[in-house]
Amino acid sequence: MTPQTSTDWNQNSSSQVRVAYAGLELKELIAADLGNSFSITYSDTVQQLETYLGEQSLLTIPEIILVEVDKDEECFALVERLRKNMLMNGLIIVMLSTKKNKEQVQKAMRMKLHDFYTYPFATSDLRERLNFLVRFKLIKPRLLELSKEVDTTYKMPVGKRLLDLVIAWGMLICLSPIMLIVAILIKLDSKGPIFYKSKRVGTGYKVFDFYKFRSMRTDADQLLAKMAEEHNQYAAEESGANKAAFVKFKNDPRITKLGSFLRSSSLDELPQLINIIKGDMSVVGNRPLPVYEAEMLTSNEWSMRFLGPAGLTGLWQISKRGKEDMSERERKKLDNFYAQKYSLWLDLKIIAGTVPALFQKEKV
Known part of the structure; x- marks a missing residue:
């Protein structure tokens, strides 16, 4: 399946945060509730997501990876591979799951993923968290200057x-x-x-x-x-x-x-x-x-x-x-x-x- 974006390219969408999504179980929920807030590219599987990311340049790489936990847990192996890629190792990575699994949560924490959500969850909270992570990533190189500004x-x-x-x-x-x-x-x-x-x-x-x-x-x-x-x-x-x-x-x-x-x-x-x-x-x-x-x-x-x-x-x-x-x-x-x-x-x-x-x- 060819990845599809949730919004047509236009002058305004270029300013939206780019998200690469992999999975089918929560796809409709994400598209309905987050599609207007982010420019989302969808893939059905982890393998398709990795192929899509491999085709991106420095100018088109997404800021966020949203990936559903698959039954073979290939998503974790994907994260390890991305971390070894100089172009990809700075991406914000958030995992979603439809089943409660403590071992998966612990594995995500050990890998220092940015977050892990288990359905049901409020998509408004996910939206707020993603926006914060992007802002935090943008200001991180200026943390010292920012703390001085806030200190005033x-x-x-x-x-x-x-x-x-x-x-x-x-x-x-x-x-x-x-x-x-x-x-x-x-x-x-x-x-x-x-x-x-x-x-x-x-x-x-x-x-x-x-x-x-x-x-x-x-x-x-x-x-x-x-x-x-x-x-x-x-x-x-x-x-x-x-x-x-x-x-x-x-x-x-x-x-x-x-x-x-x-x-x-x-x-x-x-x-x-x-x-x-x-x-x-x-x-x-x-x-x-x-x-x-x-x-x-x-x-x-x-x-x-x-x-x-x-x-x-x-x-x-x-x-x-x-x-x-x-x-x-x-x-x-x-x-x-x-x-x-x-x-x-x-x-x-x-x-x-x-x-x-x-x-x-x-x-x-």
Whole structure:
């Protein structure tokens, strides 16, 4: 079958995002709901899609690959081949499936595909996700410049910065003996480094190195893809493509014996005092998110949280931390509220309420 485009070529369609689609089961749904938003070229099989892509030039290659999972899972082999092609390895790849299969989802995550949708899902959510991925790809080379531009919309108040420095330096000096003991215990408890460093997204989508005492096994990152599918506390709120933005586990098996105590007492957070002193974050604010979580918050409704300061503690920690009824939506609403309403007085109230919230009952 010869691939057919969903729109006739004209001057306006040249500005549309180009999508190459492979599959038959969801083809009519995609054509009906996304055909007017994207310039889509359809292929019946993975093999036809690969043939079509091989005929494209630098000027005609699509921005997005949408492919249904086939019964032989040849789609995964196609992705591996595309990743080896200099012309194709930067394409946005999203897979669709009509059957729920955890192993396929985990495989897609390990391959670092941009997304995986299982039918039924809302095509409006898929449309929004594809548009975001294209925008993110276009601005990625300018992330440093973009973060500087966004940063101009938020300036740390002098009083808040002074409070941060006084508290951070004071705590660092007073707690240094405890931090030394924790460092020694971590070395004795399990193999691996004392500190854990990860990339986090803070104020104005600024990405920075985030420090913690290591509380997990050294292979924790490799286990994340599998556990995010099977044990995410927020996963119960998912519906179709409405995926949970936050990842949170109950009784996380990646945590070491010592790490469980460090987390329940929040001692693992102490190295973030260095982040505060460096100016990456504040004592009080919205928790900086891992990049994979921040990318999920794409709508204007939730991007508000990044316009306020990132912090060591915040509203959601003292409100419902560790409670069964702490929904993802409630957490987002608390983050947005703080970004819009934060003040020195509110910060002092949150700081006062943080100590009682540290000793949570639930292992999360």
